[in-house]
Amino acid sequence: DAGVIQSPRHExxxxxxxxxxxxxxxxxHDYLFWYRQTMMRGLELxxxxxxxxxxxxxxxxxxxxxxxxxxxxFSTLKIQPSEPRDSAVYFxxxxxxxxxxxxxxxxTRLTVT
Amino acid sequence: AQSVTQLGSHVSxxxxxxxxxxxxxxxxxxxxxxxxxxxxxxxxxxxxxxTSAATLVKGINGFEAEFKKSETSFHLxxxxxxxxxxxxxxxxxxxxxxYIPTFxxxxxxIVHP
Numbered sequence: 001d002a003g004v005i006q007s008p009r010h011e012x013x014x015x016x017x018x019x020x021x022x023x024x025x026x027x028x029h030d031y032l033f034w035y036r037q038t039m040m041r042g043l044e045l046x047x048x049x050x051x052x053x054x055x056x057x058x059x060x061x062x063x064x065x066x067x068x069x070x071x072x073x074f075s076t077l078k079i080q081p082s083e084p085r086d087s088a089v090y091f092x093x094x095x096x097x098x099x100x101x102x103x104x105x106x107x108t109r110l111t112v113t
Numbered sequence: 114a115q116s117v118t119q120l121g122s123h124v125s126x127x128x129x130x131x132x133x134x135x136x137x138x139x140x141x142x143x144x145x146x147x148x149x150x151x152x153x154x155x156x157x158x159x160x161x162x163x164t165s166a167a168t169l170v171k172g173i174n175g176f177e178a179e180f181k182k183s184e185t186s187f188h189l190x191x192x193x194x195x196x197x198x199x200x201x202x203x204x205x206x207x208x209x210x211x212y213i214p215t216f217x218x219x220x221x222x223i224v225h226p
Binding site for chain 2 (some may be wrong): 033048107109
C-alpha cells in the first residue's frame, strides 16, 4: 500500500498563474477529501468526493478554486488565478469503510508570490 | 452537529515525563474519535481511534486515550515522553452517519531534554 500520493510536494508560483495540485488516493477508498492547512485557520475542509462525485464543496473559498475527480484513482485541485493568500499546505486524504480513519498524503506546500 | 476543543495550543514536557493532551468533543450522535500526529513537512498520521469497543484505546508509539462519555473527553496520554514525540497532535470527531470528521486546532508537543 503506497498510501495517498500527492504531487508536487512544493509549488512556487507568481500571482495570477494557474496552479494544479494532484492526488492519487489509496486503491479501494471511495471517499476523497481536500484540506487546506494554515497557521491562522488550521485544517479547513475544502471539498469531498464519494465514488468520484463531489458531495460538498461548501468549503471551497472562491470560484477561483475548482476540483475534479475523473476516476477513482485521480483527483485535481486547481486554483486560477492564484493569489498570495492562497499560500498554504494542501492535503488530500482518502477513506474506506464506515468507521475507518482518513489517510493523508504528505501535502503540497503552495507559495504564491 | 459536532465540534472538538483541544485545550492548549502548546504543551511542553521534559523527556521521560508524562504526556497529557486534552480533547473535548460534542456530537449529537455516538461518535467515532481519532487522534492524529503530524511531523514537520508530513501529512497527518493516525495514532489511534475509538469506534465503540473498549473505552481505553491503545495506539502506536506507546500512546493511549480513554473515551469518557460523561465528560465528553478523549484525552491522549503517554507515560514517558521521548524527543521523537515532538510533533503536532490533532483530535478529530465524526458522528456515526456523518462522512466528514471535524478536527481540533491541534496541540504542539514540545519535548525538552
